[in-house]
Amino acid sequence: MKEIILNLLEQGKYADAKIEIIKMNVVDIAHLFEELEQQKLLVIFRILPKEIASGVFSYISNELQRYIIESITDKEIKNILDELFFDDTIDFLEEMPSNIVKKVLKNTDESTRNLINQFLNYPEYSAGSIMTIEYADLKKEMTIEQAIKHIKHTGVDKETIHTCYVIDEFRKLEGVVSLRKLILSEDNVLVKDIMKTDVIYVNTHDDQEKIAALFKKYDLLSMPVVDNERRLVGIVTIDDIIDIIDQENTEDFEKMAAMQPSEEEYLKTNAFILAKNRLTWLIILMISATFTGKIIRNFDAVLQSVVILTAFIPMLMDTGGNAGSQSSTLIIRGLALEEIHLKDVFKVLWKEFQVSLLVGIVLSALNFIRIYYFEKVDLLVSVTVCVTLLFTVVLAKIVGGMLPILAKKIKVDPALMAGPLITTIVDAVTLIVYFSMAKWLLGI
């Protein structure tokens, strides 16, 4: 299909290409656009039916959006804006430089312009910044027949009418009713008799993470957003929530790998920004490794008299780090998914203690067999290494389990604090245990 279209475009048969293109899903057309020469793309974009053009527009990259807006006439811009869903318009404008925003705003009527400005001012990541204004509103005194007629009349421009919102004369939210329920009810029933009044809603300034959690908890498809007077000002729909879930997960991945989270796609971010995002934590962690260096230098004498001890430092540190990050990852994830709560701190402590004993004993035993029997290391050195290993694993897992909960308790992001810190803490303690054990057992 793609090849056929590319071929037609190659031969300059734009009208034929258009016929094929409009059979495609707008998402796929947007993907196709990313691969076309800009000149060709512009020709095609201009001959697409406007509802398809605006659909495609909302899925192409910011660079292409910018190129198109810069290249088309004011009249064409107006046509696209008319068809574009309001939240897609806001998403697009948020990413554009001010000259493009101006060019777009010039082509809107005053009330839309005011609304756009208002939306662009909501804090980033707030309900206000992700909501749309295209929803169906009803009054509770309407009959089902009137309600459906009202939706038919006004619904064409609405992004979603699956859930309808019931408001009073001051636009205060009174209830919700699903289109499904409207359809399945008798014509002469009143809206107020079938609406649900225990509505789950958020405020314009609520954080998107909170909203995503509510969507998950209550299996919602959309959620009303109200202002401080509980007046309905917009709704958030589930397709935006899915993007937010991915975004929040990416942030956690980045924080746990000791990076400053970034919203930009990797391939679209330049090397300087990438380096900047990674440097902060690397510097902090590098400097904190001064402690491990100090510890080793303090035990100089031990290392000099039994040089082979050095050979096991990497294994001990790595195993400790791995054991610790296993625990912290599980706890951070459990906290994020709200499967683990602050009150579970002792349950986690006890569980990690049991697990770490089991894991530590197995690892120590295997390691003893490996270094004493196979590598023929001195018995006392082998014992020193294996006892340290057991200690390290127990400690790493307990620290790994507790650190995220502690972070949450003092209201620091668990992923941010626990991910990177665990290695440093475990390293330092491992070395101290190792050398103390060596001094004691080997009598240095």
Next chain:
Amino acid sequence: MKEIILNLLEQGKYADAKIEIIKMNVVDIAHLFEELEQQKLLVIFRILPKEIASGVFSYISNELQRYIIESITDKEIKNILDELFFDDTIDFLEEMPSNIVKKVLKNTDESTRNLINQFLNYPEYSAGSIMTIEYADLKKEMTIEQAIKHIKHTGVDKETIHTCYVIDEFRKLEGVVSLRKLILSEDNVLVKDIMKTDVIYVNTHDDQEKIAALFKKYDLLSMPVVDNERRLVGIVTIDDIIDIIDQENTEDFEKMAAMQPSEEEYLKTNAFILAKNRLTWLIILMISATFTGKIIRNFDAVLQSVVILTAFIPMLMDTGGNAGSQSSTLIIRGLALEEIHLKDVFKVLWKEFQVSLLVGIVLSALNFIRIYYFEKVDLLVSVTVCVTLLFTVVLAKIVGGMLPILAKKIKVDPALMAGPLITTIVDAVTLIVYFSMAKWLLGI
């Protein structure tokens, strides 16, 4: 609210408690149930209206579901099953022991029983195992008026009617039409004139990860599932997809932290299972640390003549590990979100090379200032450490960037391969560079 209800239950005022409870959202009632004594819970459960009872039933834990099914009569079981959505029934039965499954199946008619058995046989994580059979189907020759009448007639039991599916007389999928579009169309238009025919669908055996990716790509609310003859057998709805996205993300977190992924919640998993999930990789990684040990023992002489070199081993290894896992995390995530593709391998290579040079130079310079000027370490040793650091960071980032892409190329899960392996590789190479550099620069 919760306190009021608990109080009423304490005083044995079940009827009053019921009045308060049925005002709540079923999700919240389910949460409340988890905190009640089983005896009280059972009394309450039995007096709830059956549509609320079944809603609550689908949200409570498997343990409570089991307890309830074991305690209530066959007639009551039948009432719940009648109200429960089909996919919730399957989800619940999948987690139950066989005696409970038998007790439940005994209370269904033969056709439902056959259907349940068929669904329980779909492979885990397949479209078949997560789909529901409650959807609205239309015929393309229907008028809108007939279609809406048909939905009104049959829609009461359907989990979702937001999207309706158009099938031919052999149940082959011909198109989809949204309820929104039905409502907004004229009564005498035909379904076939407004239905979309480029339907995104999956096969019963397709993997849930693929399905989630399609939902995200096309912003869908539901998706049809067909058999090998393209006959419609069920639909997948977006609320199930959100759970799957979380589940897949948790798996990636676990794999990257060197654990066997598990579907169980942390607090509900016993210590032996947790230990088992963590041990495999810890053992592999511990044994692979044999190499780093061997390398150190090979360079015994170097360490013995300049003991201070040992003090920087942890810092070099940790910084290398951190730098590498930053890169691998970004690439693994980019691959998972389909922002990075196999063909981008050289772009990634070039970007990581630039970033690593920037990061490496800054870290080396800072480190030089720290150890040469502040810690008064010998100049040549300082140079050795800082040159190694630069090498380590460049290498770690390139390995970290390439390993996930290589994994994907040879069809191994990038999170599984790249996460844990990176430390081992970087450790070994760091030590070799460090000691070689020391031998050369310090003339040992």
